[in-house]
Amino acid sequence: MIRFALLVVALAFGSGAQAQVQGVLLDKPVALPALSFYDENSQTYETADLTDQWTLIMIGFLTCPDVCPFTLGNLEAAVAETGMRVRPDNVPKVWFLSVDPDRDAEYVSEYGPFFHPDFRSMTGTRENIDTFVEVSDGYYRLMPPDADGFYDVQHTSAVSVIAPDGTLRAKLQPPFDPGLTAEFLSRLQISYRKELSQ
Numbered sequence: 001m002i003r004f005a006l007l008v009v010a011l012a013f014g015s016g017a018q019a020q021v022q023g024v025l026l027d028k029p030v031a032l033p034a035l036s037f038y039d040e041n042s043q044t045y046e047t048a049d050l051t052d053q054w055t056l057i058m059i060g061f062l063t064c065p066d067v068c069p070f071t072l073g074n075l076e077a078a079v080a081e082t083g084m085r086v087r088p089d090n091v092p093k094v095w096f097l098s099v100d101p102d103r104d105a106e107y108v109s110e111y112g113p114f115f116h117p118d119f120r121s122m123t124g125t126r127e128n129i130d131t132f133v134e135v136s137d138g139y140y141r142l143m144p145p146d147a148d149g150f151y152d153v154q155h156t157s158a159v160s161v162i163a164p165d166g167t168l169r170a171k172l173q174p175p176f177d178p179g180l181t182a183e184f185l186s187r188l189q190i191s192y193r194k195e196l197s198q
Contacts, residue, residue, distance in 0.1 A: 024158065024171040032162070045120065057094075059097045063103070078176060079116070085182055099140040099155060133156075141153070158171040
């Protein structure tokens with residue numbers, strides 16, 4: 001299992017955020033394996049494409065009643081806030097990965113852009129989904145169906161932060177306050193640039 005260093009943003013980057021937001025930094029960056037995802041329009045999304053940009057990836061499912069819309073709504077605001085703190089080419093992209101392809105594959109591309117035109121949403125094979133979830137130290141579980149065949153999905157609410165070198169560097173934790181999340185991301189980018197310059 002990947003070892004994560006739990007780090008309260010206030011302790012890492014300054015005061016004022018301790019009670020409101022946490023970031024989780026990896027002890028060591030983790031390279032993503034080569035994975036391919038897709039939507040109903042045959043648009044493919046490759047983890048190999050996650051270079052030369054910052055990317056935020058969350059997992060979920062389209063009929064999620066609370067965690068997914070809450071998270072994407074706050075990420076929309078956080079990305080906008082981050083855009084006021086970093087260069088335009090460092091504003092993070094957002095990917096939403098559905099872990100429920102059986103129900104979501106037909107409409108998955110519509111979900112991300114509902115929150116922001118630049119957000120991308122996709123799903124994939126069970127093997128590729130499971131590999132990403134394992135690498136990112138996440139989890140999900142398809143619950144047993146009820147008498148009508150409906151089932152719920154339990155899943156992690158954390159958001160993976162992918163650096164321009166294609167490695168998993170951190171995870172964002174609820175409540176995803178836009179200003180504090182933007183502060184965390186901008187500070188993370190500063191640390192990343194310092195690392196590259198050494």
